[in-house]
Amino acid sequence: MHAVTADDHPAPADRPVAVLANPTAGRGRHRGLLPQVLDRLAAGGRPLRVLDARSRGRAEAACREAVADGAAALVAVGGDGTVHLALQAVAGTPVPFGVVPAGTGNDFAADTGFPADPLAAVDTIAAALRDGRSRPVDLARITTADGGHRWYGAVLAAGFDAIVNERANRMRWPRGPRRYDLAILVELARLRPRRYTLTLDGERIDVDAVLVAVGNGASYGGGMRICPAADPTDGLLDVVVGGRFARRTLIRVKPRIYAGTHVTHPLVQTYQARTVTIAAHGITTYADGERCLPLPLTVSAIPAALHLLR
Template identity: 35%
Template sequence: MLSSVTAYSFLVNPRAGGAGRGRGRGGGRELAEVIAQILRAGGHAAEVHLSSGVEASAALVAATVARGDVVVSVGGDGTLASLAGLVSRCGGTLGVVPTGRGNDFARMLALPSDAHGLATVLAAGAVRSLDLISCTVGDRPRQLVAGSVYSGVDAIAAEMVERMRWTPRALQYQVAAVRSLASYTPTRVRVSIDGEVLTADAATVVVANSAYYGAGMKIAPDASLTDGLLDVVVIAAGSRGRLIRAMPKVYDGRHVALDEVTVLRGRVIEISGVPSVPMGGDGEPLGRLPGLTDPPARIEVVPGALRVLLPV
């Protein structure tokens, strides 16, 4: 629990969840302002800032942590992951106000959804050290990811979601998942887990720190944020109809019992495959899966990398 820190800097992503007003729209600025007012009424200092880019966010995080204040992520999973990396590097503490499309990391943290509940977590929550994921793809800079890294139909679905304008937000991931499954081409993947190699014709490979992704899909039901391990879920290529019909099982984790699904666990995972497919992490693009003759994507756990405020 925080005892000496009484100030909070809310960093709002104005694009999280789409344009407009309110929770999940307009980046949740209104929700952040309400929570900030509740904190001020309790004797805390609280400021709300709109994100204006990576460099500005990095400078704000560094200044906030240097003062000993809490950085509060206001947005979706992508916003949280980007700030998690910055806060982790600075040695600070992160609070979370979920206002994005999926909010899967917040779901894993069992955060409340109302302003008073979130204000209570920020003011009187427990500080826990959680694992993060380090991901390096090709010559792209190393990135820290909070929830999961994936390659295949789910990354294609995430790209579809970003282009959706008229599909109701609650249905976007489901619609995109069905569309991507209906048209996917299997990828011949090579997955190395702590040196042990698995090859498969796969629809997707997910390296999970958190149990949830894709707006509530329980892709890795036994994943833990504190065990120093990553769960690797390989879904083998199968008939499109069978995979689509199996989708409801993913929401409660029953898919792991299917013959097409292999779940492994490790600390360092390397992935490559052909044909090349998109890769993503927490809803954000990470480039493309390296070919079998290229240096593989390297994904590894960073134990206890991030201090986060959680419900008591």
């Protein structure tokens, strides 16, 4: 795909670059990063506008307002959750987007070619701003039966991992990572295949499964390559289905997801499609690691829906 230049989407020089920074991303280990980010972004030659990120709702609303007000670009400083909020504002628009990976999980940034070092990523973004350069990538758009929709950049989880996340979010004790670990133990004890109906570009598949993931990108969960062949520039979604796994088998196979070798297991099936409908009872999905929409829903690959500053 061709690089999009400033001539494709010109923005007046006085239009600001909007910056969404999550101070709690990465459990706060990059809390002092923002002044350096702003200094280096200023080298891109545009004024900067730091957005209100006091809550998830306010952060998403601030991104939408900035784009509606004519921001020259939007930059997210944080992890996949921060990126997810920002995508809701820039998806499907010509406003270019940059990611400074500063979260616990930085899967979207890694899968789309941003440097892993936050300051190196800022320098890449500043150079793209200065040169008027951006590159198109695909996004996934979720649509529900009632017409609601969300965008995501990495992976939609609609199986065991989504169920674990939902369990952890309902728990008030313990705090921190131990809550997630406990949620895994609880849900492993309750593990059972669920009946899914998948419709892939019009072809219906009924399957009993414990893992279902739909990837625009390859990774989720901080480097777990759940959809290892996914390419966010090919106009397709990768669907990975883990079938009737017993508890012990799932425990043995799950570490292989980091390398992406789980897809060779005989209980794992992989598919590609432009549009995927998923139906199952009682599951709330998670996209880019964020709580998303309940099943049933439809996911569509939208080519070149986002223009990246890199």
